[in-house]
Amino acid sequence: MKSEAKTVIIGGGIIGLAIAYNLAKMGEEDIVVLEKGYLGNGSTFRCGSGIRQQFGDEANIQMMKRSVELWSGLKEELGMDVEFRQTGYLFLLYDEEELESFKKNVALQNKFGVPSRIISPEDAKELVPPLNTEGIIGAAWNHTDGKANPFKAVFAYANAAKKLGVEIYEYTKAEDIKVENSEIKSVITDKGEIKTRRVINAANAWAKLLNAKLGIDIPIEPYKHQSVKTEPIKPGQIEPMVISFKHDGVYLTQEAEQGGIIGGYGLKYGPTYDITPTYEFLRGVSYRFTQIIPSLKYVNVIRIWGGYYAETPDGNAAIGKINEINEYYIAAGFSGHGFMLAPVVGEMMAELIVNGKTKKPLWFYDPYRFERGELRGKAIQMG
Amino acid sequence: MSEKDIIICRCNDVTQKEIEDLIDQGITDIEEIKRLTRIGMGPCQGRTCIPLVMRIIARKTGKKIEEIPVPATRVPTRPVPMGVLAGAMNNEE
Numbered sequence: 227m228k229s230e231a232k233t234v235i236i237g238g239g240i241i242g243l244a245i246a247y248n249l250a251k252m253g254e255e256d257i258v259v260l261e262k263g264y265l266g267n268g269s270t271f272r273c274g275s276g277i278r279q280q281f282g283d284e285a286n287i288q289m290m291k292r293s294v295e296l297w298s299g300l301k302e303e304l305g306m307d308v309e310f311r312q313t314g315y316l317f318l319l320y321d322e323e324e325l326e327s328f329k330k331n332v333a334l335q336n337k338f339g340v341p342s343r344i345i346s347p348e349d350a351k352e353l354v355p356p357l358n359t360e361g362i363i364g365a366a367w368n369h370t371d372g373k374a375n376p377f378k379a380v381f382a383y384a385n386a387a388k389k390l391g392v393e394i395y396e397y398t399k400a401e402d403i404k405v406e407n408s409e410i411k412s413v414i415t416d417k418g419e420i421k422t423r424r425v426i427n428a429a430n431a432w433a434k435l436l437n438a439k440l441g442i443d444i445p446i447e448p449y450k451h452q453s454v455k456t457e458p459i460k461p462g463q464i465e466p467m468v469i470s471f472k473h474d475g476v477y478l479t480q481e482a483e484q485g486g487i488i489g490g491y492g493l494k495y496g497p498t499y500d501i502t503p504t505y506e507f508l509r510g511v512s513y514r515f516t517q518i519i520p521s522l523k524y525v526n527v528i529r530i531w532g533g534y535y536a537e538t539p540d541g542n543a544a545i546g547k548i549n550e551i552n553e554y555y556i557a558a559g560f561s562g563h564g565f566m567l568a569p570v571v572g573e574m575m576a577e578l579i580v581n582g583k584t585k586k587p588l589w590f591y592d593p594y595r596f597e598r599g600e601l602r603g604k605a606i607q608m609g
Numbered sequence: 610m611s612e613k614d615i616i617i618c619r620c621n622d623v624t625q626k627e628i629e630d631l632i633d634q635g636i637t638d639i640e641e642i643k644r645l646t647r648i649g650m651g652p653c654q655g656r657t658c659i660p661l662v663m664r665i666i667a668r669k670t671g672k673k674i675e676e677i678p679v680p681a682t683r684v685p686t687r688p689v690p691m692g693v694l695a696g697a698m699n700n701e702e
């Protein structure tokens with residue numbers, strides 16, 4: 227292990243790795259990533275893999291538009307197929323109020339060049355043949371949304387970063403950060419000390435534990451959410467990500483390569499670091515899935531698992547520079563949409579650190595908005 | 610028969626060669642191998658393939674089989690149809 231580095235990134239999930247890669251790509255040298263377990267073991271490997279631009283606010287729409295551009299080129303850029311597929315996101319709408327609010331979102335998305343639109347229940351059925359259209363009055367559809375493989379994405383970023391000289395230490399936990407007169411001196415790990423002047427907190431569900439050591443308080447709390455996976459079904463049945471807020475934030479889709487159905491709904495527990503799967507979820511998710519896609523009744527569940535949503539009060543991440551300590555940055559608290567944002571967050575964080583400004587609206591995620599009481603409109607959440 | 614043709618995980622169609630290639634790249638953690646190849650993630654939940662993979666890791670890394678951590682299994686341990694699970698819910702509501 228190195229005893230000195232220019233930049234230390236704490237957290238080897240998709241966010242920390244995307245930042246490491248982008249910093250190295252912009253010419254930064256001497257970057258170390260610390261991961262207390264194996265890469266991706268936090269939230270990233272437990273995620274639902276969905277990627278969408280259908281948000282209800284300008285900042286998330288612009289960020290995700292850029293992220294999808296990056297996802298589209300990731301295979302060439304990183305030299306590994308991350309199985310990005312633009313199979314679309316379909317929001318099922320069951321009443322006028324929902325329909326009206328989605329019409330507004332669609333108009334906003336269109337303004338920024340996202341080609342979403344409202345479609346009829348019949349069109350929705352054509353996209354998802356086994357869909358139960360009872361009660362559905364319309365749907366919001368964007369064919370350029372999609373999904374990717376979290377396992378491959380993590381390894382693609384890690385390998386590309388290593389090729390650019392980034393050092394990644396797995397099973398190495400950052401235990402403390404030494405600071406004198408607001409200047410970072412070093413990071414203390416369970417494997418030794420690394421002298422550095424710059425630290426990026428990309429520890430997501432654990433971010434507040436590191437902040438607490440420095441007396442910094444940003445409200446990010448870990449909540450348990452769960453996912454389910456079924457045995458494979460006939461290919462091409464449920465290609466889009468299907469969302470229903472009427473069923474408590476259900477999301478479900480068929481995996482591109484494996485053919486099983488994966489998804490979940492809004493049941494959550496916490497704040498907690500316990501992610502043991504629950505029978506309550508297993509029954510609840512089966513009930514809701516079979517309401518939306520009745521033929522799933524006959525399909526076997528093969529596994530359920532828990533993971534963290536690192537949540538802030540408005541459901542948007544805390545990203546940016548920490549004022550109290552020189553060269554201390556944070557990118558954490560991604561709720562249910564950190565996977566999809568990773569390519570653009572990596573790019574914007576590198577711009578912020580190297581150039582001091584960003585092309586996309588990273589200010590929206592200002593970590594100080596909470597203490598100023600300037601919460602954003604709650605990001606469209608699911609799961 | 611070459612290593613290319615030896616199927617280690619029947620559920621997800623993973624060959625011995627794919628696993629050995631990962632180990633050769635330095636990926637010897639069974640959790641990582643599991644996630645990259647999907648061994649142990651099929652309907653049998655690894656009852657067939659995990660012991661075989663552990664043996665390959667042991668052989669290639671020179672570790673003892675007891676030194677290789679067994680990956681976590683996740684409920685349900687046996688496949689159950691969604692309709693049955695949903696029914697359990699229906700009766701309550």
Ligand SMILES: Cc1cc2nc3c(=O)[nH]c(=O)nc-3n(C[C@H](O)[C@H](O)[C@H](O)COP(=O)(O)OP(=O)(O)OC[C@H]3O[C@@H](n4cnc5c(N)ncnc54)[C@H](O)[C@@H]3O)c2cc1C
Binds near residue numbers: 534
């Ligand atoms: C059930 C579920 C479904 C989801 N579905 C989606 C989806 O469809 N689309 C989407 O975009 N997002 C989804 N998400 C959210 C997504 O998983 C996260 O937002 C994303 O993975 C966050 O990435 P990260 O790198 O910030 O966090 P993580 O992957 O958690 O990485 C943080 C890492 O930091 C490490 N760490 C923490 N403390 C220390 C320390 N002191 N020293 C060293 N290392 C440390 C941890 O071990 C961890 O690996 C879902 C999440 C869950 C749980």
Ligand code: FES
Binds near residue numbers: 621650651654659
């Ligand atoms: S043989 Fe590998 S999961 Fe069944």
